[in-house]
Amino acid sequence: MLFLFLKYLQPTHYFQLYRKDGTSIFPIIENLPNEIVEQLVPEAKFKSEKARKYDLSWQAVNKGYIGNTEVYTSFEKLPVIDEYRFLRKYFHSIWVFYVLMLRLLSFKNPFREFSAWKKSRDTVRSNYLNKPIKHPDCNKQQSSLVEDKPLVSVVIPTLNRYKYLKDVLADFEKQTYKNFEILIIDQSQPFQKVFCKDFNLKIHHIQQNEPALWLARNTAIEKSEGSIIALSEDDVRIGPDWIENHLRCLDFFKADISAGVFYPEGSSIPKERSFFCVASQFATGNAMLYKDVFKKIGLFDRQFEKQRMGDGEFGLRAYLNGLKSISNPYASCIDVKAGTGGLRQMGSWDAFRPKKLFAPRPIPSVLYLYRKYYGRKRSLLAILKTVPQSIIPYRYKKNKKMMVLGLFISLFLFPFVVLQVVISWRLATKKLREGAMIKRL
Template sequence: MPFVFLKYLQPTHYFRLKNLKGDTVFPKVEALPESVLEKLEQDSNYLSSHAKDYDISWQAIQLGYIGDAETYQSFNKVPVYDNYRFIRKHFHKAWVLYVLLLRVLSLHNPIKEIAAFVKTRHISRKIATLQPITYEDYTSFESNLLASKPLVSVVIPTLNRYAYLKNVLKDLEQQTYTNFEVIIVDQSEPFTPDFYKAFKLDIKYINQKEKALWLARNTAIKHAKGKLIALSEDDVRIKPDWIEAHIRCLDFFQVQVSAGVFYPEGQNIPNDRAFFSVASQFATGNAMLYKKVFNIVGLFDRQFEKQRMGDGEFGMRLFLEGIQSVSNPDASCVDVKAGVGGLREMGSWDAFRPSTFLAPRPIPSVIYFFRRYFGKKATRRALWRTVPMSVFPYQFKKNKAMLILAGVLSLVIAPVICLQVYRSWKLASIKLKQGPIIEKLSENH
């Protein structure tokens, strides 16, 4: 990444890595169009000219630049002052203090660190005040892909959620785009095939005896006849133009993946996800991609069965292959967060909050993912950043007072947390030794 301090704040972020061609996601400033540059803040107060350019490049990605500009393959080292200046501008001040503490504790020159910290104290957060990059031609775009009406296969795994699944299927009945099939892998007990007779849809259901989410998705993809695969879930609500919005995005940006946006029921799309941008994550509950992508990167890794982050790992493979994914707010969906069924019945609904007091924290698949792609050092940094905040329930994750209290409480129960993390680390080591369980989709599928 362009600034070294990002290794503390985003130690396991996709954008920290280069793809297999050696490219980063960050565009060279001299290659950016003038129409993009005029929307970005030029900061001449950096000590290094490289830092000035890297800041602009960072802004471009954060604010929605999607293009074919040449990207950086490496970054020059910039002064400590410039690193503090950068994180002051783009992160909450609490995280700036966090970085200072880590730097001092890891034996960096405390005088130099504290001096840079103090000198940048007047700098306020800027990124939230800047306007995202817009694509004015998007609304009037005549999509040839949409006009060609390719068959879309909508994939939905389900487990004991017929009441919720009913609403999703009703939403699909209202789609403005009609050339699609629905493939449902049903793991429910009791399995109720008559349930599907009530819907005016081309539904193909598969009764899967094993309770296995990633097997279910892989099975559905193998049975899919569509050129495009739309991934959904059994506890979401989607708009009538959901399929159409995904197809339009694929065509307009000439990419292979459209990553839809989730937002909780009763809320709105978060401001930082309300515009088109290079996707920084992949969620299997709302995405569309060309089926041929699975021929390139393989299906979902079954090392994540009954655990978490299988979609994040798949997104990493896309990123490394240089397969571009666009975050698409037009193809948003409401996350109902069903209180029953699904992963809750498999015991691993939350990645960082164990189901019992001495259960591994985080779930071993999280550490497996982090260590496989980022190594042990970055994984430790990620755990330092995330584990203390996981002491309190998920619903308090954005409550600042509760997060501070969580940090204090984590110190009190540190021996228990260390034991939980140790157990998770050891189980992740077993997974790493076994290796990924990724089946390639054959050309015949």
């Protein structure tokens, strides 16, 4: 990563890793078009010129630059004060102090660390998300892909959610794009064979006896007839142009993947997801991709069965293999968050909050993902950052005061939390020894 201290706050971010061809995601600033550079804000207080350039490169990616400019393949070490200044510019001061404590506890020079932390306090916090990089409106551009009308195969796994499934199927009946099929892999008990008969849609309603989410998605992809796969869920609501907006994104940006945006019912699209950018995450509840992607990198890893982050692993695999994934705010959907059925019923819906005292924390698939791709040290940093916060219930996870409270509570529960992490670590080790369960298409 271009700024070393990001490893403490984003230890398992996609962009922390170089791709398989040795490249990063970050563009060399001198090679960016002038119209892009003009939308970036230089930081005059950096001590080194290299830090100023790295900062602009980071801005470009996070403000939505999408292009083919030459990227960095390595990064030089920066002055410690520039590392702290960068963190202060983009992260809350609590997290900057957190990094200082980690540095001191890892026996870094305390005088140098404290001095750099203190001298960087005059840094002004950036509001870069208020001015993302502007792209032409792809919805107003002619799309040859939409005009060619390729068959789109929509994949929807479901488990005991007929009440919610009927709503999303009603949304699909209203789509402006008509050439699509829907493959429903139904794991419900009891199975309602005639459930789909009243919908004016081309539906393949397939019963699956084993409740297994990733098996369901893999099965649907294998049985699909389309050259393009759309991934949806049984508890979302979509607009009438959902399919068309995904297609337009694939076409306009010449992308392999269009990664749609979720937002909770009654809320709105998060600011950081409100503009087109290179996707730093992937969710199987709202995405579209060419079927050839699965031929290149394989289907979903069944080591995540009944657990979390299987879609995150797939997105990371796509990134590492150099596939182009674009975060698409136009293809948004409302996350209804059904209280029953689905992953809530078959396994762990929350990756970091076990229901039982001696259950693993986080669930083993999380550490399987972290350790497989980021290694032991980054995994430990991720545990240190996420586990204390997970003491607080999910509904308070965006409440900063409650997060701080969670940190203090975790100190009292320290022996139990350590035991939960050890259990998870051992189960993840078993998964790593077994290896990936990725089937090729």
